[in-house]
Amino acid sequence: MSEIQSRKQDHIDIVLNRDVGFPDVTTGFEKYRFDHVALPELALDDVSLETLFLGRTLALPFLISSMTGGPDKAEQINRNLAEAAAELKIAFAVGSQRVALENEGAGGLGKTLRDLAGAIPLIANLGAAQIRGADGPDLAARAADMIGADAVFIHLNPLQEAVQTGGDTDWTGVLSAIEAIAKSGITVAVKEVGFGINGRVARQLADAGVSIIDVAGAGGTNWARVEAARVKEDDRHASIKAQVGAAFRNWGIPTAEALVEAAMVAPDATLIASGGIRDGIEAAMAIRLGATLAGQAAPALAPALQDPEKIVEHFTVLGEQLRTACFCTGSKDLAALRTARLRGLDAP
Amino acid sequence: MSEIQSRKQDHIDIVLNRDVGFPDVTTGFEKYRFDHVALPELALDDVSLETLFLGRTLALPFLISSMTGGPDKAEQINRNLAEAAAELKIAFAVGSQRVALENEGAGGLGKTLRDLAGAIPLIANLGAAQIRGADGPDLAARAADMIGADAVFIHLNPLQEAVQTGGDTDWTGVLSAIEAIAKSGITVAVKEVGFGINGRVARQLADAGVSIIDVAGAGGTNWARVEAARVKEDDRHASIKAQVGAAFRNWGIPTAEALVEAAMVAPDATLIASGGIRDGIEAAMAIRLGATLAGQAAPALAPALQDPEKIVEHFTVLGEQLRTACFCTGSKDLAALRTARLRGLDAP
């Protein structure tokens, strides 16, 4: 097992079994409250949750967020997720294709994925560090082709790289690399991994031709803590890295705040909210605040390790929560939800 | 026992024995504080708590809020409550008459109720789903006649219906159904069941001819959690509903906030505050903020299962707390209480 593959395996174990959230940072969604409408003048069953994304119609405005699965389980996870996404008619973003690109579609990241996924939006995934340099657009094209993707996610994870031994810590030229890929005609999506994209970066990305931004904010999985949890304490250098990572346990922009800021400065971008979204009510808030889709990674991991049915059930619950939130705010569809009254509890 | 009757029985058991409140939502009354008046210039015994409601004079400004009692206990509960209300001279609203209408006054909801209740205001009860369609006014008239009621409560509980298996989830036409009943000459009261009526709905109701609005806000019993607690986990569909319901554990408009909003937008309606009111001091706050009556359901349930004396003692305590609050704010009656200084603790 290569170092990078063993890392991915560790990630899954840590996310499933350890407390690696943000101790004192929340997503910010708990600072909002929908105004309950006791007279919805709707039938619950008539509420439509359909949405258009990447030119395809989704039944529910959800994204299964990028997760790499490690050497043993990646193939099964990706197969399960693709099948479930197809059945649910929701979007599916695969995890980093770095290993797969070097191993011809290993981990289930080959042509069969699109077959399993049917007509749903499929998004490829590359790290910022990989696309720097002249062959960025080429690599992105290969990643997309490999799985028949509609777009390519570039993930920005400077903190995660900084606190891991051997991480990619040269982040010069990333913006122009992104721009080059967008110019090459590929639909580019950009995401963080849980520390959020601030307004200024969102604006830079939109200006560089990025059409989809997933703010991936703080309040869910904290990747500095995940990396710190991997460290064997006897290695001095690694132990320093771990102590550095631990200090960042409360770093990052809460998801709701990042979303509000991005909606303000990048009104033309398609926004996705992810990072700690817990249920369909918070998904409803995200949509109300400007998101087109709400994404989840960690909460979908346990079901993904089981079978497609578990994943379908997981997102069905989320969908019914969202539908009920629409119903109880008198919103017949997501466009109506965007005008529902949402009160900020902090405001005087 | 029919499905609906076994549900009612479950409700009572769950409300009495399980924690089904709102984990992080409060009524909002704790954000207020009366200004203590050390020189009341009153005699405690001279404080009058009398109020006029539905043309009848109450000794205390309280409402026993609607509760259905299930097949076994309904008759006893209703008898106990009617007798106690008569002795206390407070208003009494019966629980849903849906079953009783089909079973000729079963559960103590027949003509004898008025005999027991004497001259106090008595309010019938129907769900929004039942009154839709042409026979709404007729049904409301029958419900009122059945028990000799002064008015009919229509309860709006879209969330409770949405999270229960087989709930009534078509809420189209409810407003016009309410309007039709009001036009037919029946005094119409409308209430939620614990998620609150917001300002916009309060205004719609007033415009439709509703004369009494019970905001029935959040902070007391949470009916999404009550319904979720009923679910046997082995039924997949029901288990999804239960997970939906659980997500709504903090949904709803705090009672005090709903009341303040309703008082602002529907100044001519007679307002009732219920939902989590704990004692006579909170009842005093409700009256200060615009309510004519304060209502309680769940806190009156245990006494109601015992005997009229227990109910009388329960509301006597509430009354003495209210009287003492009047005394210590220098208010000789409820009109004076409405001008007492009440400080919002949030305000700077």
Add this chain to the structure above:
Amino acid sequence: MSEIQSRKQDHIDIVLNRDVGFPDVTTGFEKYRFDHVALPELALDDVSLETLFLGRTLALPFLISSMTGGPDKAEQINRNLAEAAAELKIAFAVGSQRVALENEGAGGLGKTLRDLAGAIPLIANLGAAQIRGADGPDLAARAADMIGADAVFIHLNPLQEAVQTGGDTDWTGVLSAIEAIAKSGITVAVKEVGFGINGRVARQLADAGVSIIDVAGAGGTNWARVEAARVKEDDRHASIKAQVGAAFRNWGIPTAEALVEAAMVAPDATLIASGGIRDGIEAAMAIRLGATLAGQAAPALAPALQDPEKIVEHFTVLGEQLRTACFCTGSKDLAALRTARLRGLDAP
């Protein structure tokens, strides 16, 4: 033992042994912070805490607040407190003289008290209920003469009376009774017993000729809970009173807030702050916010039951805390302390 005497005995036991504070109300002093001055340019020993009160010079700006001691211990308590106050040169207010007036100075409330107290300010004590009617001024004069007092405290305790069986609950005419005493030439002081005097009452009192106001606010001993704790649950009437009292566990105006309001509306009155003052830093805050003296009752009770030395030590600690607060704010005396920077932590 008369009913009233057994009540007083109970009070002492309850205050010493049970938790009868305010669960969710604080004095409000914790919302302030003195600005530390690292360069005081003073000698600690040169800080003067002297103050003029009732024409006499105190070494420390403290008042031992009124406490009645019950049949067995009153005499000893009063003797201990008088001796200690004389040694400390602080003011001493005796507890209610209601029983003593009927029993010719029982409980140590006779002429010897002034002998023990020496030249310190001594304040008599009567309840509002007793002074109503034509003989109020006469009673007040007798209470003062009995112990050679410099002034008479009238305590206003409407809530305490309202929640106790057989309490005095006719509070009409109290203000004019107070005015009559003031007109008769007696120096009148007025206090609450722990629920606070609000701005409006403070103004009324000042207008009626009251020269000293002790706001005796919420945050320390809660007398509604003390009375509720006395109740034997088997008496139905008493049990109702106890449930009424329990509801008032968070009633009242926080001491610091009452003080700030009184200072604003009654700038000419001599103000005393009492009710939950814990240490010399809070005493310093009280003085900074407008008080001439800071008073304590419950914290002085345990030492008072022992011997004068314990009381002297208790107030010596308080005095040294106050002196150190003056030193660390660069205040050479209490006049300087009144201009020290005190920051309200709530203010933005």
Add this chain to the structure above:
Amino acid sequence: MSEIQSRKQDHIDIVLNRDVGFPDVTTGFEKYRFDHVALPELALDDVSLETLFLGRTLALPFLISSMTGGPDKAEQINRNLAEAAAELKIAFAVGSQRVALENEGAGGLGKTLRDLAGAIPLIANLGAAQIRGADGPDLAARAADMIGADAVFIHLNPLQEAVQTGGDTDWTGVLSAIEAIAKSGITVAVKEVGFGINGRVARQLADAGVSIIDVAGAGGTNWARVEAARVKEDDRHASIKAQVGAAFRNWGIPTAEALVEAAMVAPDATLIASGGIRDGIEAAMAIRLGATLAGQAAPALAPALQDPEKIVEHFTVLGEQLRTACFCTGSKDLAALRTARLRGLDAP
């Protein structure tokens, strides 16, 4: 062992083993949050943390804050700290030289210290009480010469002195004594020991010719509690002092607040932030808010008792945390960090 030496030994034991922090006061840094920058456009390794201090270039903007070590351990501690500081290229301030001045450089505070420290900035230390009077400048010169220091810290600790038996409590003339030293040509630095320097004092110091101010605010070690913890309860006088000290457990100006105020009123002074700084992110905030260096004492004590390597590791971690904070705010050096977006969480 002299009384003063046994006190110093106690201090070390208490700081290491007892909870002597501020129960309800925090440094205030937790009220801020850096805006995460997902696109830093930097290489982590290119981030420069160099800073100029006292004419010497530091590799990291840190100060080992003054600590006296007691009779047994002082020499070892000072040697360890000097060696580590030299290796780390950070500034080092020795503890009080009061004893060393009387004992010719005892405790490792002689000429060899500068040899160990190499080219790093070294700061001498005297208490305010010692420099009063005509020989202040002479004493300061001797303290500096003794160890080859670049500057002399005068520590202002009026509260610590006030709550200890036999403390120096005459603080008249301290400011002019400081001014005299500055006028004599010595570079004067002034610090508190954990209760903070407020804006007014900072301005006075700057006007008196002080060029370096360490605000040494509240939120870390509380010296009133440390002194209170030393007391043997059987000595009445000492027991009173201990009770005085305990009341000051929440006294003082939070470090971040003191810093912001000093930066505002004394813009020309070189500011150091110390008092409860926990990690490199809080150090980054301090620098962002106006500090040139961030200082730590108590957190460095345990490593200092071991060996130079432990100290090097401790500050290396702090440095890497700071470097990562620069990286994730897109700041290539400390000048850039000073313009990074830092959000105050309290602000609306």
